[in-house]
Amino acid sequence: MEATRRTIRLVVNGKPRSIEVAAHETLLAALKERLYLTGAKEGCGVGECGACTVLLDGRAVNACLVLAVEADGRELGTIEGEARPDGSLSALQRAFIDHAALQCGFCTPGMVLSARALLRRNPRPSREEIVEAIAGNLCRCTGYEPVIDAIAAAAEEEAAEGSVVPPAASAGAGEGRGP
Amino acid sequence: MTSRANDRELRWVGRPVPRIDGEAKVRGCATYVHDMAWPGMLFARIKTSPHASARIVRVDTGEAEQVPGVRAVLVGADLPYKVGLYMIDKSILARDVVRYCGEAVAAVAAETELAAEEACERIRIEYEPLPAVLDPVAALAPDAPLVHPGLAEYGRMKGVFFPRPGTNVAHHQKIRKGDLLAGFRAADRTFEHAFSNPPVQHAFLETHTAIVQALPDGRVEIVSSAQSPYTVRQLFSVCFGIPLSRIHVRVPYVGGGFGGKAGIHLEPLVYCLSRKADGRPVKLTISREEAFHTMPSRQGLRSRIRTGVRNDGRITALEVEYLWDAGAYADYGVNVGRAAAYSGAGPYDIPNCHIDSLVVYTNKTFGTAYRGFGHLEVLWGIERNLDLIARELALDPYAIRIGNCLRAGSTTITGEEVTANPGRPDLCLEAAAKAVGWGEPRSGPAPGGTRRRGRGLALLHKAPAMPVFTSCSAILKFNEDASVDLLVSGVDYGQGTYTALAQIAAEELGLPVDRIHVVWECDTDFTPYDWQTVASRFAFMGGNAVIDAARDCLAQLRAVAAQVLHAPESELVCADGKVSVVHNPGSSLDYRRLVMGYTYPNGNSIGGPVIGRGRYIAQGLTHLDPETGQGRPALDWTYGAHAVELEVDTATGDIEILHLASAFDVGKTLNRQQVVTQIIGGVVQGIGSAVSEEFLFDAQGRFRNAGFVDYKIPTAKDIPRRMSQHIVETPQLDGPYGARGVAEHPMISIPGAIGNALADALGIDFFELPLNPERVYLAIKKAGRKKTTDEHR
The missing domain is CATH 1.10.150.120 ([2Fe-2S]-binding domain)
Structure with missing residues (x-):
């Protein structure tokens, strides 16, 4: 099971990041396993519950339904980036x-x-x-x-x-x- | 436990303190087991049965073991263990036979979840299908297939549960009060009605998950999304014969429980996988589909209620049969059947009562605790039954309830005398009914349209269902800066109990609430014993334990301060973070100078770190008589009522709730916002049970709606136009500051209130749940046809 891997570049909560992901990997998995952002939750894994909602180019998407490679070149916003710039709560x-x-x-x-x-x-x-x-x-x-x-x-x-x-x-x- | 602090104005208890877990949760840094990974961790998947009942003829794991990355494959034959809380009837993986569709038959641990999944697919299992029994009535037939032919040999909590070997009855709870025949003779009218509830799912957003490591020296490390770390440890120890001190259970943030994470679930299986995989840690997370068809649910119920009533509405006799569709295992379900029986007449004064509550095995997804613990189910029938009787007797549904409800001087159906202080169902009903304008003329909907309006009421009650010896403890540990760590092992999986406990600790210790740090992770190595976080007993029992611990701290502070201040301990007051002499407030010591020990100017030191120990054990409970059910099962009764005004569209069968008013006698409000939001959440969950949720099975017993697309829980679009919450406070004399639990209760009797309002709107009676548009629409059509036929006669 040699998975095809790709490097993607994206902006995560305002900071540019470059990560290597498997072709079949969901954005949710990449968030947890590559970016160590565990705020997004998996409640169903099939787009029925919304617990993994993140912002992709400002729009709400289910991270379990988006492949990580689809986030290449895009802006990703997660709960970890929701606070104000000074760190206080929004x-x-x-x-x-x-x-x-x-x-x-x-x-x-x-x-x-x-x-x-x-x-x-x-x-x-x-x-x-x-x-x-x-x-x-x-x-x-x-x-x-x-x-x-x-x-x-x-x-x-x-x-x-x-x-x-x-x-x-x-x-x-x-x-x-x-x- | 009443508090000295009652003497003065309360600073923290009853005040609007925001949830202490709020910030961690809105920042996404509250860590759940779902978020965790241990170094070297393997991922597990399970393989489930496609049959409701079958013999396992042959198992071939050869191909699965060859999948790259696979480190352990287990089938039932490898695991000669049984596990259970009340009735030890379940194997870790199905052995010899499968008893429901969705039952775990094999499991794999591998380097990746994908490899584990693929290996599961490659496990070959040959089954010989056996006759399945899919409903509790059929399961009681003399020739019904037996789900557990070995029932007689199962371990169980003796003297509490009474299985009938050679049948499918896992437990028979009897309640016998008064003289039933005389009661029916005293009645002017007798009514008999039957009702049913389908099995439903908790549907917490975080599915069950656990990480377990079997260490080479025999110790076991467990982190689990569980409600009760000590019960996990205890049952795990019994299952494997491992001493408690070798088992370490941790519970971090938990994404909802509602009873579904009580007892023990995945931990034994994951342990066996880790053991097989040379002690690598293994994580198993249940998929949403498995959450529906593999993990336990709320069991279904069929009720038959026979009522003897005088023409003035006074009930003289009640004879009830509850048949619980327990599913394939009744480990926890037996206690649902027990608890719902001893409250099984509703909050009413019934002089003559017989209840037979039978927990019946079937070849379906098995039952467990679910918010309300049987009470939502039995009260669906009890509350509809009252409205049906009221209509026949031309009585107001409000009046028939007030006329029969428990009050000081009544005895419950288990013979418990009702005193003046345990709560007031009548006041709850009054508050809820008034809120929806009960008895006032109705407005709308516009005449000529397809919408009809109706109002309905329902009462409810519930006490914690727990063993007579249920106990818990708390530790308050002062830090150097006079802040306090509060340690308990009840789990706050969303109820808000930790916020209430922090308020109680702050009040008792005379410290600001932000100086109280509730240690969020429960840990059997560090946080003190609690039996289980279930039954709406944590604020009550945990609150009393925290008060006890706080008083222990204050005694230690006063003992040292008395020496330093040259004053008797009895004249020292602890407030505002200081110990002061009562008649000379200028003579005082800041807690900071005491909590690690006091040092005199010359260097001599006395005292030492202040650590308070508190405990509480349920008071005055007794076993129930096996033949009559008489005894004292209840620590405290929380009463409540709902009133509903709704519109139903006769063209679609859709229900829109205009106003749902709820009232509870909480004894004392510890935190109004927490009580109100607990009510709102419970009400909406109850609406799910009332109007949309049910398990669907095909003729072979296969689960048909295992997912959120086909099993509809309420969304933001499905809430009432208005909800109102009304709080009654009749102090519970032994509750913390007079409080009693109100976690499960908001969900109970929602179906009854909606069903009664629907009958009022349509003149059609419903006996089965859920009241989904299809059922309502078809009933309207049927009633229309009947009316047309009647008119043509």
């Missing part, structure tokens, strides 16, 4: 804590990044738009209402602040490339 992260929008925490990184992708393309989302944006992120603990409240509160705060977007997420913004 408004979104703060709001998740303030609203108790997490319990076991396993879906939380994916949930936060789906929310981040939403706020990047739509800084003032309606409640319905928030629900739509996280409809692909399953959570068994919170009952979603605190999550929706947290995202709505963070949107308001970020809009008031004049959109503080973390560097990882801001890179590649607006290019409109999908996965």
Whole structure:
């Protein structure tokens, strides 16, 4: 089973990285095994739960459904890059804590990044738009209402602040490339 | 345990303290077993049975062993062990026969997950299919195939569980109170109804996973996504005959449990793989598909309820049969059948009651603990039954509940006398009903459309289901800077208990809550004993243990301070991080000068590091009489109620919940945000059980919906338009600050409340769950046809 390997170059949370991956390797596996970023979680491995959501060129994707080689030359944002440049929590992260929008925490990184992708393309989302944006992120603990409240509160705060977007997420913004 | 701190204003208990695990989780640096890798670690996969019942005729692992990278291949014949908590009925891998479709029959450890997967595919197993029994009624037939012909030989918790060898009955729980015949004679009317619940899955987002290493000197290292590290260690020790001190179990952050990670699961298999692979560490992570069809679930239930009632609605007799569809193994399920029986009449005062709760083996995915532990299932029937009776007697569903509910002076069906302080179901019902405008005229929907509106109520209760000797402990360990490490072995897999324990410790010690560091990883080598993190008992029992430990710390601080301050210990006060003389606050010592020992100016030193030890053991529980079920099984009862207003679309069968109001008597709110969010989460999980979730099997017993596409749990789009939470506080005198548990309860009785509202909206009665659009739509069509036929007559 000699796997074909390739070197890919990508920008991870604002920093250029070069890694060697197997052709069949998922982006989720590469995150964990090559980049040592374990924030993205695997809840199903087949794109049904959203726990592995990351930002690829600013858009929310399921890292279990994307091959690592597809990330070549692109911008990757993970939960580890969500905090502000000074290391303090982003408004979104703060709001998740303030609203108790997490319990076991396993879906939380994916949930936060789906929310981040939403706020990047739509800084003032309606409640319905928030629900739509996280409809692909399953959570068994919170009952979603605190999550929706947290995202709505963070949107308001970020809009008031004049959109503080973390560097990882801001890179590649607006290019409109999908996965 | 009441607290001296009750005398003054509380600074931390009951205050809005945010979750202490919040930051680690939003930054993605809370580490779960899923995220872990050990040096030299191998990856394991399992091979599962395609048959519900079959004899294993031949196994050939030759080809699998040749796959490059494979280090260990195991089949059932290699593993002569049985494992179990209450009933030791399960092999690590199926031996001789398979008892359900999805049962693990073989396992491989290899250098990569891909190699392990490929090797599993290359294991050849020849089966001879056997007749399968797929439903508990069929399983009780005299000629039914036996799922466990060797039932008589199985080890079990004696005197608590009563299997019937030679049948498929794993446990028969009897409740006998009063004179049933006299009760029915005293009734004006008698009703009989039958209900059913399908098996469902916990569907926590992190599937089961464990890393185990069998070390050459006989020690075993385990890190597991488990609810109960000490129970894993205990059952592991019994299974393999390894002394407890040679087994080290660690539990880091856990991605949800809901009962599905209680007891023991993957650890024995992964250990055997590691042993076979020359002691390399092995990791096994269950796939989402296996989480559905291999790992245990909530068992299905069939209920038959016969009720004797006076015309004023007072229940005089209740006769119930619960048949649990336990699946292939009843290790944990026997206790579900037991606990749900002793609460099996609902929170009502029933003078004459017989319950027979039979836990029945079938050739299906097996059952275990799941949030509510049988209570969601039995209360679906009990709460629907009450509404059916109320309608026949032209009584308000609210009134029939208030008229029958437990109150001070009542006795429960196990003969426990209800005193004035254990909680108030009536106040819960009142709060929930009021919130949805019960009894007030209805508005909407627009007439002429296809939508119909209805309201429904349901009550609930639950006590922890646990052994009479259940105990736990806590250690509070002062650091040099007078911050405190709080060590317990109950696991916070999302409930928020650690935040509540930190608040209790801060309150008792007179320190800010941010000085309390709850050690997140439970570790049988370092954190003190706790039985299991189940049954909504951790805040209650763990909270009492923390209070006890804090008082131990304060006694140590006062003993040293008394010498230094030349004051009697009884006149010293511990607050704001200082020990002070009560009548002379200027005479005080900062904790920092005491917690590692006090040093006098001349260098002499006294005292030493302050470490508090606390413990709690369940008080006053008794075994239940095997013939009558009489006794005291419950540490504390938490009561609650839900009220629902919904609309159903008669054109599609879709239900939209407009308002779901929930009320619980929590005794004392330790942290309002935690209570409210626990309720919201439980309610939405209960909605899943009510309207969408069920296992589907084909005629051969094969699982048909093992994945999130075909098994629908609620998404953000499926929550009620409005949810409201109402808190009643009748203090539990022996609870920490008067608190009682409320973790499982929000999920219970959601199906009953929705089913009752649906009947109110449509005039159609539902007896089976889930109330999915298909079932509702077909019932509407059927009712329409019947109506048309009746009109033509």
